[in-house]
């Protein structure tokens with residue numbers, strides 16, 4: 168029985184934590200929020216230098232050839248310190264798609280550049296304000312040309328490429344498009360988290376190349392979403408832990424009625440509830456990490472389970488962290504809002520909590536999995 | 539990461555399994571878990587005694603105990619493996635858990651060698667049943683507020699007072715007992731710990747009829763009960779320290795609530811028909827089941843994380859402290875869900891129907907949320923011991939016990 172990370176993986180996590188602390192990622196995040204930027208170039212460059220963008224990329228394509236587990240521990244630290252970089256888009260979504268479904272040629276041309284940072288990727292799915300389904304995708308791929316508009320595409324400005332979910336005749340396909348092309352218009356969309364960038368991306372007969380089986384685009388997308396759900400869940404438990412830690416520190420230092428607020432029972436129970444939610448989420452995320460790294464048949468169930476509990480935990484912890492801070496919690500000056508906002512975009516970026524509950528039930532219906 | 543046993547663990551599991559297969563019946567889908575719940579039922583007592591004895595004779599009763607007391611000196615991980623395997627079989631439960639789980643460790647730690655030799659083997663064998671006499675009418679969550687009195691009289695102590703909610707006292711042979719030897723001391727300092735023969739003159743046990751209609755717990759009256767000083771566990775005045783070892787055991791280690799879970803809710807929702815529409819097609823039902831599934835999975839994987847630490851020889855973190863709060867509340871919610879699914883007839887109980895498990899869950903959960911530390915106390919413990927938050931301001935600090943306000 169070993170539902171835990173190895174010593175080497177824990178060491179990597181420790182190093183990631185030290186690095187992000189030394190860089191003061193939280194402060195950088197605040198600086199991004201205060202500017203009109205949506206990521207930090209310098210921090211991103213350093214992350215690329217450390218090799219994190221190539222963790223899962225096989226050595227034959229100049230990556231580190233490590234497993235999803237190494238990626239999970241890095242994700243937890245990025246989440247804990249809210250690093251404002253396009254890591255989730257490029258690594259959990261775009262790179263995963265290439266590794267999983269890219270042709271040899273596509274892998275050779277793109278994977279090494281993801282390692283060096285010359286290519287940054289993202290994934291474009293949403294088009295309207297209802298959840299995307301196999302039936303409502305209207306951005307179209309025809310004769311190698313893409314047309315139509317995607318919205319809420321994360322990191323599209325810094326990204327050089329996107330995997331685009333497109334209607335292709337009677338089916339849905341995944342394809343890769345060059346976002347620097349003249350036939351692609353990108354404009355920033357205002358969003359709730361000033362440290363992250365979401366964009367509308369219009370394709371005007373832009374060149375695109377199919378990736379993976381052209382009939383299986385939707386099921387391939389679901390597979391990538393399962394991978395990303397596990398990786399996102401680690402960012403979420405990192406953020407949830409940071410929120411709980413902040414609340415805990417403040418509850419011990421802040422006095423009211425002549426005593427620390429953390430000695431009031433409703434505050435204690437609030438923090439205990441946060442701890443309970445986080446512990447469930449962490450254990451489920453470990454389970455997801457196992458399923459992902461071992462490519463287990465349970466992956467759809469494990470990923471949705473990790474995702475639902477991690478989303479709930481981060482939302483609860485970040486929201487109650489604000490409450491614990493009283494008026495200070497509602498200010499721009501305190502960090503609480505940064506976690507609150509990140510918790511919501513991390514949730515919505517991959518589809519809402521209700522959508523993932525639904526995926527979980529569907530996976531149980533299909534797989535007939537028992538606890 | 540993997541869920542595999544180490545080779546030694548696998549070998550041990552196979553051994554457990556082989557013995558269990560020869561001696562008990564595997565649970566099947568048809569096993570009606572609700573039927574085993576009425577503690578105090580004579581035939582359950584007999585069945586439990588028989589099973590305990592069988593285990594003892596083969597060395598499986600208290601495997602983590604040393605050989606001389608009937609164990610095999612098993613490691614913590616082996617103990618979990620045994621429990622996992624045993625739980626897959628349909629064996630009687632609800633008679634020995636408190637004695638073995640609460641009284642056993644205290645006796646092991648504080649009794650003399652002679653006493654251990656005398657009492658531990660029959661406890662493991664199931665020949666003698668033990669109960670825990672802590673709670674009193676005025677002291678449950680605040681168990682250190684107890685009032686039963688012990689007065690020293692030469693080599694003996696004379697005990698007077700009342701205990702309550704004592705599970706199994708009506709069929710127990712011995713009990714572990716905390717009493718107040720000096721009310722002029724501060725609350726936690728005036729307590730002393732004993733074990734007592736439940737057949738001692740002056741002990742009167744009165745079963746309490748509980749919400750379920752059954753009687754698994756009791757009032758226990760002490761009228762001039764004589765307890766030899768040799769049955770004191772720990773020093774005079776160390777009663778709280780001794781009690782806290784058991785309470786921590788109980789409050790933090792109380793396991794998963796037995797009974798219906800996300801799977802059963804899911805199965806019910808799939809077969810339940812409402813005007814041609816299956817319940818599982820109802821969005822609210824889907825969302826609830828998803829959340830229960832996540833909780834159940836979270837608890838299961840939390841346990842596996844604890845096991846992983848034990849398997850490596852490390853001390854597990856405090857993560858298991860969430861178990862009872864989550865599982866007892868989930869049990870209550872699923873019980874409610876089950877009955878609601880039958881709408882106007884959801885209250886009708888039928889012993890022969892599998893549906894009764896939802897009703898039993900709903901009833902039992904109400905007690906589980908209280909027994910062994912209430913939800914509120916468990917949250918206090920998580921806040922104070924795991925998160926390190928300061929203690930509540932207290933109205934009884936520094937006061938002699940007799941001067942503490944009691945509301946009566």
Ligand SMILES: Cc1cc2nc3c(=O)[nH]c(=O)nc-3n(C[C@H](O)[C@H](O)[C@H](O)COP(=O)(O)OP(=O)(O)OC[C@H]3O[C@@H](n4cnc5c(N)ncnc54)[C@H](O)[C@@H]3O)c2cc1C
Pocket residue numbers: 432636669670671672673675676677678679680702703704705706755905906908909910911912913914915918
């Ligand atoms: C099925 C069952 C079996 C039991 N078996 C045994 C047994 O074998 N031996 C034994 O000794 N005892 C046993 N008990 C007793 C059990 O430990 C107590 O009932 C429990 O600790 C609560 O104490 P109480 O009943 O006095 O309630 P109280 O302590 O009076 O609590 C009443 C309410 O007040 C709340 N409350 C109390 N203090 C606080 C606080 N500081 N902060 C917030 N809320 C608070 C509680 O959470 C609860 O909601 C059993 C109980 C049950 C239900």
